[in-house]
Structures are given as structure tokens and as C-alpha cells.
Amino acid sequence: MVTVIPDVKVKVNEFIIQWLSQDKVFDQLSDDLSCILNGKVPDVVPTKLINNRSLSPPHHKHPASPRSSPRVPGSPNRASAARTKSNRTPSPAHEIKKSSPSISNKLKRPQEIIPQFYFPMGKPSTPPQRVDDSRLSKIKDLFEECKDGLMAPRDFGSVTKAAELPLYWKCPLFEACSSSDTCSYQQFLQVYEYLDSHCHDEASKFLRVLTKGSRSHIIWEDFNNLIQDVIDTHPGMSFLDDAPEFHARYIETVTGRIMYTVNRSWSSKITITELRESNFLKILASLEDEPDINQVSDYFSYEHFYVIYCKFWEIDTDHDLIVSLDDVMRHADGTVNPRALERLFEGTVTYNKTETLTYFDFIRFLLAEEDKSHPTAIEYWFRIMDLDGDGFISLFELEYFYQAQLEKMRLLGVEECSVLDCVCQALDLVRPKEETKITLTDIKKCKQPSLFFNIFLNIQKFLDHELKDPFSNKDGEVPLTDWEKFAAREYEDLIADEELNKQYEYEDDFEEEDEEIPMMGNVVAKSAVETYGK
Ligand SMILES: [Ca+2]
Numbered sequence: 001m002v003t004v005i006p007d008v009k010v011k012v013n014e015f016i017i018q019w020l021s022q023d024k025v026f027d028q029l030s031d032d033l034s035c036i037l038n039g040k041v042p043d044v045v046p047t048k049l050i051n052n053r054s055l056s057p058p059h060h061k062h063p064a065s066p067r068s069s070p071r072v073p074g075s076p077n078r079a080s081a082a083r084t085k086s087n088r089t090p091s092p093a094h095e096i097k098k099s100s101p102s103i104s105n106k107l108k109r110p111q112e113i114i115p116q117f118y119f120p121m122g123k124p125s126t127p128p129q130r131v132d133d134s135r136l137s138k139i140k141d142l143f144e145e146c147k148d149g150l151m152a153p154r155d156f157g158s159v160t161k162a163a164e165l166p167l168y169w170k171c172p173l174f175e176a177c178s179s180s181d182t183c184s185y186q187q188f189l190q191v192y193e194y195l196d197s198h199c200h201d202e203a204s205k206f207l208r209v210l211t212k213g214s215r216s217h218i219i220w221e222d223f224n225n226l227i228q229d230v231i232d233t234h235p236g237m238s239f240l241d242d243a244p245e246f247h248a249r250y251i252e253t254v255t256g257r258i259m260y261t262v263n264r265s266w267s268s269k270i271t272i273t274e275l276r277e278s279n280f281l282k283i284l285a286s287l288e289d290e291p292d293i294n295q296v297s298d299y300f301s302y303e304h305f306y307v308i309y310c311k312f313w314e315i316d317t318d319h320d321l322i323v324s325l326d327d328v329m330r331h332a333d334g335t336v337n338p339r340a341l342e343r344l345f346e347g348t349v350t351y352n353k354t355e356t357l358t359y360f361d362f363i364r365f366l367l368a369e370e371d372k373s374h375p376t377a378i379e380y381w382f383r384i385m386d387l388d389g390d391g392f393i394s395l396f397e398l399e400y401f402y403q404a405q406l407e408k409m410r411l412l413g414v415e416e417c418s419v420l421d422c423v424c425q426a427l428d429l430v431r432p433k434e435e436t437k438i439t440l441t442d443i444k445k446c447k448q449p450s451l452f453f454n455i456f457l458n459i460q461k462f463l464d465h466e467l468k469d470p471f472s473n474k475d476g477e478v479p480l481t482d483w484e485k486f487a488a489r490e491y492e493d494l495i496a497d498e499e500l501n502k503q504y505e506y507e508d509d510f511e512e513e514d515e516e517i518p519m520m521g522n523v524v525a526k527s528a529v530e531t532y533g534k
């Protein structure tokens with residue numbers, strides 16, 4: 001994924017300007033300048049800055065520590081040398097010091113202790129809660145029931161629940177405790193006590209468990225065994241036991257969806273803050289109460305996986321799990337703007353500039369294409385449309401994409417809407433701060449980002465946007481996202497196609513039935529699965 005790298009020089013300049021524009025700094029510098037102009041030496045202890053802790057020099061190892069002494073913005077040696085000198089020979093600076101009571105007052109003032117306000121591992125409860133002894137003895141009993149007191153991974157669900165953690169933490173929790181195929185009570189206790197004393201909220205506990213304490217962020221491989229465990233043990237996934245060919249693709253799809261939604265920084269590294277701000281842990285916890293995996297439409301729905309996988313399979317005609325520009329041009333009957341598709345291969349929304357897209361890239365593309373109001377989708381299409389990467393979509397860039405839309409309109413035989421009219425409509429929709437430049441913030445503030453993007457990226461969706469569809473939101477129901485509506489519609493179509501194929505195959509050849517895999521009460525042609533293999 002392309003990482004947005006801050007321009008350090010610009011940022012530093014910004015901080016300096018910010019610092020210089022503070023009243024205290026400005027006054028102090030003005031005073032010093034007046035001193036110099038009057039032939040005096042400015043005070044080495046800046047009177048007006050003395051209490052400004054944010055200006056501490058870089059030699060403070062712990063700038064945030066409330067107990068650290070305020071220092072002058074310069075070398076401490078220089079300050080002490082100046083003090084020594086002033087004791088021996090009265091200097092103009094000494095006179096200024098004497099005439100400046102605020103310095104001594106401020107130096108004498110008892111240091112203000114700022115209470116800790118940043119808790120990277122969650123805020124500890126006050127008073128500190130100790131691990132419940134009865135809970136530990138219950139867990140110990142569970143281990144003692146096992147042969148030699150050693151527990152296998154398949155039994156770890158009971159320990160996880162006894163530890164009052166969500167059930168589907170069981171696989172990563174086992175792996176955090178033991179690297180072999182069994183776990184002892186002592187191994188468990190070591191990890192559990194660490195979680196209790198160092199990790200004060202669910203996100204920090206999960207991060208510690210999933211990464212085994214090796215990192216301060218989550219990478220996508222960390223999810224592999226957790227999702228495999230969901231496949232192996234969730235009641236709604238048991239139909240997939242006999243189709244291991246599907247497992248890797250399901251894991252990749254769920255991980256792709258997690259990364260798409262949770263990793264808002266596009267860094268491929270999920271931070272603890274991103275984890276806290278997302279709904280992932282809530283959704284993971286909900287798996288144990290929901291036997292139908294398809295009701296868990298965030299991340300885990302098998303139907304959603306099936307739609308994504310089938311959409312990819314349709315265009316990956318040689319089935320090597322990568323697709324070219326020509327392949328992607330066939331997606332959705334070629335309704336996506338070809339100029340936008342070309343941009344997919346230029347490295348703006350993928351890890352590198354590449355001639356092909358992987359299945360993982362396709363997952364992101366499809367999610368972004370089908371729900372352009374999702375925050376990640378807005379960033380995705382903004383990157384695509386910002387051809388020169390200057391942080392704005394210019395009128396030229398709007399026109400560049402719209403020209404390809406005009407071609408499509410001619411092919412479809414629909415009435416053309418002029419470039420000027422469309423650009424005006426788009427500007428009315430987004431109302432950018434600067435009339436000729438659209439920023440990412442402008443689009444995020446806009447009420448209909450999907451409509452804005454579809455004007456330039458998908459003519460069919462632009463033409464359809466006012467048509468009611470059977471999956472449109474009904475009064476009183478939890479509104480479906482554009483993605484959920486798309487997935488529901490496509491799943492019905494795919495299943496109808498499969499039923500039809502099954503009927504033909506049944507009439508043609510009874511033996512074909514053995515090559516089909518039961519899925520959610522429906523039938524899927526095994527060929528699609530077998531083709532990809534592992
Ligand atoms: Ca291919």
C-alpha cells in the first residue's frame with residue numbers, strides 16, 4: 001500500500017511558525033531584540049517562556065514528564081556558565097534579571113504536577129483490581145482435568161471464557177501462552193497476569209495476545225490462525241469442513257476486509273488506536289452469540305466472501321489469482337471508467353506500481369467500488385482521481401475522467417450531459433472551499449460522495465442512482481450500506497445461476513452431483529473452487 005509520507009521539512013517549518021506566532025515567544029523575542037539594539041545582552045533565561053513546557057529542548061529525555069525541570073531552550077552548560085559569570089561580574093543581563101521579578105517567582109513556584117493523561121495500554125482502574133482468585137481457581141481446575149495438566153488447543157475455549165475473554169480469542173490466546181501443541185496452567189498464568197497488570201483495556205489485551213507481545217501493531221498475517229479457528233469451530237461454518245480449498249480464500253477475504261475498514265492509515269499496520277476506534281473487537285465478540293455467520297455482515301459473512309470470490313473468479317479467466325487491466329475492464333460488464341481502472345495499476349491504491357492486481361487488491365477495489373461513501377472508499381477514489389498527487393482534484397482532472405464517461409454514454413446511446421454541466425453539478429454537490437480545487441475534506445463533508453464519484457467513475461451507477469431497488473432501505477429497519485445491498489443482490493443472482501446450472505447438470509449427467517459442495521442449503525459448482533486449489 002502506498003504510505004503517505006509526511007514532508008518533514010514542511011512539518012518542522014509549520015511547528016516553527018506555530019511556535020513563533022505564540023504571544024509569549026513573540027514578546028520575549030521582541031524584548032531580546034530591544035536589549036541587543038540597546039547594546040545589552042539578553043537574558044539567557046527567557047522570562048516569558050520559562051513555564052512553557054512544550055518548548056523544552058530535545059535533550060529532555062522525557063519531555064512529557066511532569067516532574068522534569070523546566071529548562072532554557074539551549075545548552076544547560078551555557079546556562080550554568082552564564083550563572084557563574086553573573087556571580088563574579090555584574091552584567092547587564094544580571095541587571096535585567098534583578099529587574100525581572102517574574103523569573104525568580106516562577107523558579108520558586110512549586111512545580112505543577114500534570115496528571116498522566118495518555119494511556120497507550122488503556123487507563124488502569126482505580127483502585128487497581130486484582131485478578132479474582134475464584135476465577136483463577138476455576139481455570140486451574142480446568143487444566144487439572146486434562147491429562148498431565150496439559151490442555152490442547154481444542155479445549156481452550158473453556159479457559160478463554162473462564163478468563164472472561166471473548167470466545168474467539170481462544171486460538172491466539174493459546175498461541176500466546178504456548179508454542180507447542182499443549183499448554184500448562186503456569187504458561188497460561190504468566191500471560192494472564194501480564195494482561196492483567198499491563199493491559200488495561202480490551203484493545204491492548206487483544207494486541208498483546210494476537211502479536212504475542214512482539215509488536216505494537218497488527219499485521220495481516222496475525223489474523224490467519226484466528227480466522228482459521230472461526231472456520232474450524234464456528235457452528236455457521238461447519239458446512240465448509242469438507243472444502244478446505246475455500247479456507248485460504250475466506251481467510252484472505254476476511255483479512256482484506258479488516259484491513260480495509262480498520263487500518264485507516266493505509267499503512268498495513270493496525271495500531272492500537274485504529275483498533276480502539278473500529279468495531280472489530282465488538283464484531284469478533286458477537287460471533288459467539290450468532291450461529292448464522294451471514295448475519296455478521298462486517299468482515300465475516302460467508303455470503304459476502306462468496307460474492308467477492310465469485311466476482312474475482314469471473315474476470316480471472318486463467319485462474320492464476322492475478323488479474324490484468326484487460327481482465328478488470330470486464331468487471332461489471334465494463335461499466336467502470338477505463339481511465340480509473342488504468343489508475344489502479346499505477347501504485348496509488350496498491351503496494352507498488354504493478355501490471356497485475358492480486359486477489360487482495362481486488363477485494364479493496366470491489367469494496368471501494370460498491371460503497372463509495374465508506375471513508376476508505378472516499379480516500380481510494382480520491383487517490384485515483386488526483387492524477388498529479390497534489391492533494392486536489394482539479395477541473396482538469398474532473399474533465400479527464402468525464403471524457404471517458406462521455407464515450408460510454410455514446411455507446412449506451414443515452415443523452416449526453418456536457419462536461420460543463422456535469423462539472424457544475426459535481427461542484428454544487430461538493431461545494432469545495434476553493435471553487436476550482438476539490439480536497440479530500442470537501443468530499444468527506446459532502447452528503448453524497450457516491451454520487452459525486454459515480455458522475456466521473458461509473459456511468460451506469462450515475463444513471464441508476466435515483467432508481468429504487470428491492471434492497472433499498474425500508475422505514476424502521478437498520479439501514480443497509482451500499483456494500484450490503486450490493487452483496488445481497490449479487491448473492492441472490494449467483495445462487496439463482498447455480499440452481500440453474502445444477503438443473504442442467506442433473507439432466508445431463510447424474511454423476512456431476514458428486515463434484516458439488518453444499519453451501520448454506522444451496523449448491524456451488526466445485527469447479528470454481530478446485531480451479532484455484534490451495
Ligand atoms: Ca489471471
Ligand SMILES: [Ca+2]
Nearest residue numbers: 386388390392
Ligand atoms: Ca490533482
